[in-house]
Structure formats: structure tokens, C-alpha cells
Amino acid sequence: MSNRLAGSTSPYLLQHADNPVDWWPWGEEAFAEARRRDVPVLLSVGYAACHWCHVMAHESFEDAELAAYLNAHFVPVKVDREERPDVDAVYMEATTAMTQHGGWPMTVFTTPDGEPFYCGTYYPPTPRHGMHSFRQILEGVATAWKEQRDEVVAAGARVVDALSEPREALSGAEPPGPEELHTALVQLTRAYDETRGGFGAAPKFPPSMVLEFLLRHHARTGSQAALDMVEHTCSAMARGGMYDQLGGGFARYSVDTTWTVPHFEKMLYDNALLIRVYTHLWRATGSSFARRVALESADFLLRELRTTEGGFASALDADSPDAEGHPAEGAFYAWTPDQLTDVLGPVDGAWAASLFDVTDAGTFEHGLSVLALPVDPDDPARYDSVRERLFRARAERTPPARDDKVVAAWNGLAVAALAEAGALFDRPDLVDAAIAAGDLLVSVHLGTGGAEDDETWGDRLVRTSRDGRPGPNAGVLEDYADVAEGFLALYAVTSDDAWLTFAGVLLDVVLSHFTAENGEFFDTADDAEALFRRPQDPTDNAAPSGWSAAAGALLTYAAYTGSDAHREAAGRGLGVVRGLAGAAPRFIGWGLAVAEAWLDGPREIAVVGHFDDPDTRALRRVALLATAPGAVVAVGEPADEKDPGVVTLLRDRPLQDGKAAAYVCRHFVCRAPTGDPAQLAAQVGARDPE
Numbered sequence: 001m002s003n004r005l006a007g008s009t010s011p012y013l014l015q016h017a018d019n020p021v022d023w024w025p026w027g028e029e030a031f032a033e034a035r036r037r038d039v040p041v042l043l044s045v046g047y048a049a050c051h052w053c054h055v056m057a058h059e060s061f062e063d064a065e066l067a068a069y070l071n072a073h074f075v076p077v078k079v080d081r082e083e084r085p086d087v088d089a090v091y092m093e094a095t096t097a098m099t100q101h102g103g104w105p106m107t108v109f110t111t112p113d114g115e116p117f118y119c120g121t122y123y124p125p126t127p128r129h130g131m132h133s134f135r136q137i138l139e140g141v142a143t144a145w146k147e148q149r150d151e152v153v154a155a156g157a158r159v160v161d162a163l164s165e166p167r168e169a170l171s172g173a174e175p176p177g178p179e180e181l182h183t184a185l186v187q188l189t190r191a192y193d194e195t196r197g198g199f200g201a202a203p204k205f206p207p208s209m210v211l212e213f214l215l216r217h218h219a220r221t222g223s224q225a226a227l228d229m230v231e232h233t234c235s236a237m238a239r240g241g242m243y244d245q246l247g248g249g250f251a252r253y254s255v256d257t258t259w260t261v262p263h264f265e266k267m268l269y270d271n272a273l274l275i276r277v278y279t280h281l282w283r284a285t286g287s288s289f290a291r292r293v294a295l296e297s298a299d300f301l302l303r304e305l306r307t308t309e310g311g312f313a314s315a316l317d318a319d320s321p322d323a324e325g326h327p328a329e330g331a332f333y334a335w336t337p338d339q340l341t342d343v344l345g346p347v348d349g350a351w352a353a354s355l356f357d358v359t360d361a362g363t364f365e366h367g368l369s370v371l372a373l374p375v376d377p378d379d380p381a382r383y384d385s386v387r388e389r390l391f392r393a394r395a396e397r398t399p400p401a402r403d404d405k406v407v408a409a410w411n412g413l414a415v416a417a418l419a420e421a422g423a424l425f426d427r428p429d430l431v432d433a434a435i436a437a438g439d440l441l442v443s444v445h446l447g448t449g450g451a452e453d454d455e456t457w458g459d460r461l462v463r464t465s466r467d468g469r470p471g472p473n474a475g476v477l478e479d480y481a482d483v484a485e486g487f488l489a490l491y492a493v494t495s496d497d498a499w500l501t502f503a504g505v506l507l508d509v510v511l512s513h514f515t516a517e518n519g520e521f522f523d524t525a526d527d528a529e530a531l532f533r534r535p536q537d538p539t540d541n542a543a544p545s546g547w548s549a550a551a552g553a554l555l556t557y558a559a560y561t562g563s564d565a566h567r568e569a570a571g572r573g574l575g576v577v578r579g580l581a582g583a584a585p586r587f588i589g590w591g592l593a594v595a596e597a598w599l600d601g602p603r604e605i606a607v608v609g610h611f612d613d614p615d616t617r618a619l620r621r622v623a624l625l626a627t628a629p630g631a632v633v634a635v636g637e638p639a640d641e642k643d644p645g646v647v648t649l650l651r652d653r654p655l656q657d658g659k660a661a662a663y664v665c666r667h668f669v670c671r672a673p674t675g676d677p678a679q680l681a682a683q684v685g686a687r688d689p690e
Helices: 011-015 028-037 051-061 064-073 085-099 134-147 149-164 178-191 208-221 224-239 268-285 288-305 337-344 346-355 380-394 408-424 428-446 477-494 497-514 546-561 564-573 575-583 589-600 614-624 677-684
Strands: 041-046 075-080 106-110 116-120 319-321 327-329 464-466 603-608 632-636 661-666
Touching: 011 051, 011 075, 028 041, 028 075, 041 085, 051 064, 051 134, 064 134, 085 106, 085 116, 085 149, 116 134, 116 149, 134 149, 178 208, 178 224, 178 575, 178 589, 208 224, 208 268, 208 589, 224 268, 224 288, 268 288, 268 408, 288 408, 288 428, 337 346, 337 380, 346 380, 408 428, 408 477, 408 614, 428 464, 428 477, 428 497, 477 497, 477 546, 477 632, 497 546, 497 564, 546 564, 546 589, 546 632, 564 575, 564 589, 575 589, 603 614, 603 677, 614 632, 614 661, 614 677, 661 677
Parallel strands: 041 075, 603 632
Antiparallel strands: 041 106, 106 116, 319 327, 603 661
């Protein structure tokens, strides 16, 4: 018999719809029930692709006896952290404060008013490795609630009070200058793994946003050290097991320092960010390796994450059935030498085992190896044939489950990545996919239906959708900022004014509902559901923080429109980067990248000419190849400067002697126009267009 989660749009909640646990979705009704019964709330937070969430579900939440105890003594509430990042953020802060670590599944016990008083993550079904069993935890909390209620409630109040105390202002300082960004580079150099690439020890996550900062820093300053770290890390990641050597796309992180064994779940946000990094590395260096990885990863998005409605699913699971049909992490991706031989024959099988570092002992578990590519093959044609045959054979295995909800923010990142990769690599299908995802974000997440000029379009985003149906949760700051970023990228490559207009709609909401008087950004709107604390975090984690993303999108929008309000808001938001640049540059990478754009202007490139004119197309091509940090590109037909339909950057930009011309500006102060692609390339840091 299904529980209350059966009607959810969240694949994660639906995974628990048949549990014997009497789950409630997050909402006032659950807390009202806890007050009525005078019992605590058990809040369990996870996500559909989470391996340990699956483990705890199988071990504990599917256990009828344990579920009966849980139902009798608690009101159990299940939350998809990807649908409710605000709920996840405030309770993860409490969990980290109480236990000094966090993770998922997150297990939090709260009062009926939602105040956390005991927190943890995964609990095993029986005591092991010094950990109490989940049953022991439940019994201990239930006893404490009955016999030490005052102490329990006081503990929860102390946590809430501590987390709610006014903190030192996060803004107010000026945006970082060249000195602070140089300090960030020095700190990153000290933390850099010169042997294996990346930063820090295991587990190693792809440092996408830091790599974007380093590329922009190299473009602005010429720092070879910055570029070397990007090239080395990008090579190490894409040659290791974290990269899918057969199908393209990256796993979430590497469990070791060598990028050999991944945590196998594949997330949309990681791949969107990495497609952009590898595309920008190609733009800076012309690396054919970077181009291949970017395009293979883009093809992975279209092949495996694209939904029927044109959006992109959130993730692929880490687990899939092994040879015996049991769920196992990485079963879909790992190989033995014998399996290679079965598919390829003894000669090609041995060659592939050597090429992909597949050993008898295995590089993973149970004699299995994760495919790696330490060196390029000496026979590219043979490599292509082997890779194709292995890919077809792997397709006959049972694939990992897909979390097919569409998250607005992550789709915004995918739109930006595919739009840029499609334009730079002359892949119109990628641009078309970006447009389709953008259309879905407008029609389902933003609008209420109708034609583009229909007055019923809204200005507030919903966080998620599934099967073309909007979810119930309001968008958070990262949704508005990342979707605006995607729309601005679409404008740059399509010259369709509608995308700039929609970006402006979203950023106006950021200014009016997410921005404090002192310039700080909050992660939730001022009219969103109130939690025990309003979440606010400027640091970048697996994806850009809403704060950093908002600063970047506001700055780009100002460069197109000349809006002082948007530029000033971006500058105030960048104040927090000044303090973090030297203290924690690994956790403010996107903020540092935006700061590089701020220092550079960013440069505004206006190309005026007829769209079907080869000269216009040549100038547009160079403009899109610009490495100048955060450069914006607008291409348009010659028009009357008073035409309200013309983007501000394109106004009063005439042809030169009747021919196409490019204007390179900073803050709308422009250099002399040029019709020479090579001259334009020199002005914007583009590689030789030839």
C-alpha cells in the first residue's frame, strides 16, 4: 500500500512511496500532526541518485518492524534536497554544527515546531564500526522525548538561536581588485596537486568553477601558472575513470586522488559546468582533446539526460544491477579483461585492456576495472572501432535509473553550456537543444502557458518540473540566476531579443525579492516559506552559489543594457569575494570568475551587419571566440538608434562604409570600429580566426 508520497513529482520521494514507513511530504500538515500527537519529527533528506540513501532505505525504511516503531513514535517526513535546497541547507547547517560533518541521507530529529535537536547522516541497521544502529537511535530519541523533554526542547532552541544570531555582514566591501585575485591564485597554487591535478586529497571533486576562474585569470593577466593548472587538471580528469571513456560525461567525484575510481552517479550540473570549462579551454588553446571531451559530454547530455519535453533530467544513479541482478555501484560501467575479450575477441580485447588500464586484479571492486585512458591510442581508427563495439555491448546491460525531474537552475547551466558549445563547435543541434530547454523553462517553470506575447506570462520561477508538469516548490536564488545566465548565453548565440527580455524579468525578481538593502543576497525570496533561519550562503559548492551566479548574471545583463542598478547590485554582491579570495578560494571559484569579468569591464562586443553577410558572420565568429573575461556579444542588423527593439549595446552603431563593423567597448565607451576579423581578435583575446 502506497503512503502519502505516491502523488509526488519527485522521483526520490516516489522511491519511498511503497515503504512501510508512513512518510509525510514536507509541509505544515506534517508538523501539525506532530503537534497533535505530541511526538518529534524525523526528517530524512536525500536525493534520487544517492547511493547511501538507497542503502539506508533498503536496510531500514523497507523493514516492517522498524517502520512500525518509527511510525508509532515519530512523524516521518521525507524531503528531496534537490526540490527543497532551502530545507536541506538550514538543516545541513544544523547537522554540521552538531556533528562536525554532513552528507546524505541526512537524518534530523526536530520538535513539532521544526527546531532540530539531534542530527546525523547514515545509520546502519545494526551497530558497526562504532556507530549506533538506526533502531538504537530511534529508541534513544523517543526515550529522551518522553523523559527529558525540557532538555531536548532546550537543546533545539540553543541550536536555532546559535544559527540565527546576526553574522558579520557578508557584503559592503568593494569588489576584489587585482591584488586579491592574485592572492587567490597563490593560494590555489599551494593547494594544487602537482602530480595528479586538482586540489586537495580524496575524495576529489571536479573544480569546475575554480578552473573557469583560472582560465579568465590567464586571459586577463597572461599567467602561465593559471593555464597550466587548468590544462593538467582537465587532462587528468578526462583520462581517469571519473570520465566515461565510452559514452562521455563525468561522474560526480573521484573517491581517490588519481581520478581512477568515481562515485558513479552522473549529475546534470557537473556535466554542464564541465562542458563549459572544456569548451573555454579549447577556445583559449585550440586543444583538440578539450574539444573532444566537451562534445562527447554534450552528446551524453542529449542522449541520456534529455527529456521528452526538451529539458534535462537531474541525474543518473550510481547503482545498477550486477551479473546476478543485485544493485551494485558502478556495475554498468566496470569491466574485466574477459568481458573485453568476449566483446572484442582476444587480439582487440588485449589491446583494449592495455589501452583502458583494465587489469586482472581490477582497479575497482571484485576484479572489475573502471575504464581509463592514460595515453592517447596509437591507432585512432582501431580505438574508434573498439570504443563503438564496447559502447554497443554496454548498452545491453541494465542502465542506472534516471532522476528525470527538471531542475530550473541546472537546466539554466545546461542551456548556457550547450549554447556556447554549439556556437563555437558549429553544432547547431546543440544550440537547438539549448533553445528547446529554454522554451521549457519559460513555458513550464516561468509562464502559465500561451504565446510569447501573452500577458499571462509570470515572473516567478518554480524550482522543478516533471513530465511537463510544474512542481509545487518556489524557485530559489540559484534558479533565477542560473536560468538568467542560460538565457543571456542564448541571446549571445541567437541574437533573439526575447532571451534578453526573459533574463531581465528574472533578474528584476532577484533585485526586488532576494536582495537586502546592504546588497547581500538571500537564497530564498522575502515572501518564501519561513524556515527557522533564512538560508544565505555565498560559497560555491558543487555548483555556483546563488549569490555568485546572481552577481555574474547581473553583471552580464548590465553590459548589454547599460543598467546602473544591475551593475551596482553585481558590484555589491562581489564584496564578499574580497574576503574569501585569500581565505577560501576553492569555495568561491565562480565569484572569482565573475570578479575577473568585473575587472576587465567586462568587454562589450557589438557586431553590426546583415545576418546573411559573410563579413558579419566572420566578425561574429571572432567575437564568440573572445577569451576576455565575461565578454558579452551582441549581433544585430543596422537599425535606427531610437528603435526600442534594439538592444542598448547595438544602438548608435552604424555600418562602416556600408560594411559590417565590430565595436569593442567597456561601459559603453568604444574603440574605433573595425571590419577586420584579425584586428577584432587582437582586441578581445581571440585566437587567430584562420
